[in-house]
Amino acid sequence: xxxxxxxxxxxxxxxxxxxxxxxxxxxxxxxxxxxxxxxxxxxxxxxxxxxxxxxxxxxxxxxxxxxxxxxxxxxxxxxxxxxxxxxxxxxxxxxxxxxxxxxxxxxxxxxxxxxxxxxxxxxxxxxxxxxxxxxxxxxxxxxxxxxxxxxxxxxxxxxxxxxxxxxxxxxxxxxxxxxxxxxxxxxxxxxxxxxxxxxxxxxxxxxxxxxxxxxxxxxxxxxxxxxxxxxxxxxxxxxxxxxxxxxxxxxxxxxxxxxxxxxxxxxxxxxxxxxxxxxxxxxxxxxxxxxxxxxx
Numbered sequence: 463x464x465x466x467x468x469x470x471x472x473x474x475x476x477x478x479x480x481x482x483x484x485x486x487x488x489x490x491x492x493x494x495x496x497x498x499x500x501x502x503x504x505x506x507x508x509x510x511x512x513x514x515x516x517x518x519x520x521x522x523x524x525x526x527x528x529x530x531x532x533x534x535x536x537x538x539x540x541x542x543x544x545x546x547x548x549x550x551x552x553x554x555x556x557x558x559x560x561x562x563x564x565x566x567x568x569x570x571x572x573x574x575x576x577x578x579x580x581x582x583x584x585x586x587x588x589x590x591x592x593x594x595x596x597x598x599x600x601x602x603x604x605x606x607x608x609x610x611x612x613x614x615x616x617x618x619x620x621x622x623x624x625x626x627x628x629x630x631x632x633x634x635x636x637x638x639x640x641x642x643x644x645x646x647x648x649x650x651x652x653x654x655x656x657x658x659x660x661x662x663x664x665x666x667x668x669x670x671x672x673x674x675x676x677x678x679x680x681x682x683x684x685x686x687x688x689x690x691x692x693x694x695x696x697x698x699x700x701x702x703x704x705x706x707x708x709x710x711x712x713x714x715x716x717x718x719x720x721x722x723x724x725x726x727x728x729x730x731x732x733x734x735x736x737x738x739x740x741x742x743x744x745x746x747x748x749x750x751x752x753x754x755x756x757x758x
Contacts, residue, residue, distance in 0.1 A: 469497070472504040481505025485526040489514060495636055502640070508623045522624055529620065579706060580613040585753050586702035587612040587695070593749075594742035596694045603662065608695045611666035615674045615699055618648030645672050645684050669693055674700045679734040689736075697739050704732045705743075709754060720751060 468490055475481060481504070488501045491512040498509045507526050510519060588609035591597030597605055619627060622644050626637045633641060648671030658664050673687060673696045680688030692700075708723040718726065724747065726732060728740065743750075 469500060472501060476504045485530055508625055525624060582706050582753055583699065583702050584609050584613050586750055587698050589750060590698045593746055596698055596742060607662040608666045611663040611670055612699045614667045615670050615703060616644060617651055617671055618644035620651060621647040642683050645675055666695060670696050670699050674703060677733040678736050682733060697736055701735055701739060701743060
């Protein structure tokens with residue numbers, strides 16, 4: 463462009479906070495990690511390298527517009543119902559669950575998932591809390607709150623560019639670092655939902671979103687917690703997330719057989735889990751596996 467580069471335009475837009483209100487794409491012939499890192503820092507939703515393919519660009523733009531529209535619609539619904547939610551406790555739970563499921567479903571849609579992933583995580587988490595020692599001492603309300611919070615574990619993926627989120631191959635080191643930020647971005651998003659802070663699921667949702675990739679041996683992220691530093695409910699969601707990811711088709715892999723899934727988890731191929739949690743999980747896994755055949 464004459465007189466000003468695309469990055470300079472982005473700098474001006476960022477100063478005016480435009481990318482916070484309108485999704486911005488950068489289409490450029492100049493690739494490179496430094497340029498792309500700066501573009502993402504300035505708030506672009508995606509960087510598209512020329513030559514462009516029209517239908518790919520159109521689909522990316524449509525996906526982001528749909529995501530922004532869903533988020534705006536969700537925000538409007540929550541604001542409209544705010545006073546009523548504060549008065550009626552039962553309606554708080556019902557409407558917040560609808561809000562959370564809508565947002566979680568939007569994330570699953572953007573991740574090219576069916577939306578059933580979050581439902582299975584909810585079911586597995588609730589079952590583990592109700593049927594193993596890991597739920598001892600928790601009230602029915604606490605178990606319900608934790609189970610509902612579990613579906614928000616990947617909410618931070620709303621901040622991850624499609625070029626990374628939908629990548630079918632292995633991430634580069636830089637891409638992996640960006641992908642890992644979905645944990646911290648999840649907490650940032652949850653903190654912005656004022657109504658959620660008034661609900662019992664908030665503290666669990668933040669904990670799970672931030673720490674569901676921590677591992678028992680301290681080799682997870684983002685805070686490298688280990689052992690009992692990781693809350694019991696987050697340990698359950700972490701295991702449920704891995705179990706479901708291995709058991710189902712993903713953009714980057716085919717589903718593994720049930721036997722292979724259990725073998726991989728037991729061998730620690732997807733991270734080290736609490737040995738006692740694994741004992742409890744394998745003790746009830748035959749019943750958990752029925753979730754995957756409920757609609758057969």
